[in-house]
Amino acid sequence: MARDVQITFSCADPAGLAAFWADALGYRVQGPPEGFQSWDQALEAFGVPPERRNDASAVVDPEGAGPRVFFQRVPEHEQVRNRVHLDLRAAPGLTGEARMAALEAEAGRLVSLGATRVRRHEPAAPLEAGHIVLTDPEGNEFCLD
Numbered sequence: 001m002a003r004d005v006q007i008t009f010s011c012a013d014p015a016g017l018a019a020f021w022a023d024a025l026g027y028r029v030q031g032p033p034e035g036f037q038s039w040d041q042a043l044e045a046f047g048v049p050p051e052r053r054n055d056a057s058a059v060v061d062p063e064g065a066g067p068r069v070f071f072q073r074v075p076e077h078e079q080v081r082n083r084v085h086l087d088l089r090a091a092p093g094l095t096g097e098a099r100m101a102a103l104e105a106e107a108g109r110l111v112s113l114g115a116t117r118v119r120r121h122e123p124a125a126p127l128e129a130g131h132i133v134l135t136d137p138e139g140n141e142f143c144l145d
Contacts (some may be wrong), residue, residue: 007068009140014057018069019135027061028062056070058070087142088106095123100122103144110144118141134136
């Protein structure tokens, strides 16, 4: 039986990281529960104090096909390299210079949103097509592939 998958990030600023990943993935921040016009209105009604209203956030695929990405606030900062990371397929079907140009363009867009460029891996035929490693605004590594 197939299962729905949710990807979860532990972070310091769930709303900020959700906004970054919504733009990066072409997703949207998940809307408030039915009957509420905003999350602030819903959390107020649920009795959540203002200082706890950024404890969680989520982004969803507007088409409903991709997994939900959930962001939860944790007190500690991650100090080790993440063992699981996302690969954003920014140049499917492209090869050589066209592929790397597409990856560079997307890297520039993501850096303007708050990502940090880490390194570029050049194509090395026949198996390595080339990719770019970045980190999101909280330092989680991901690749443009």
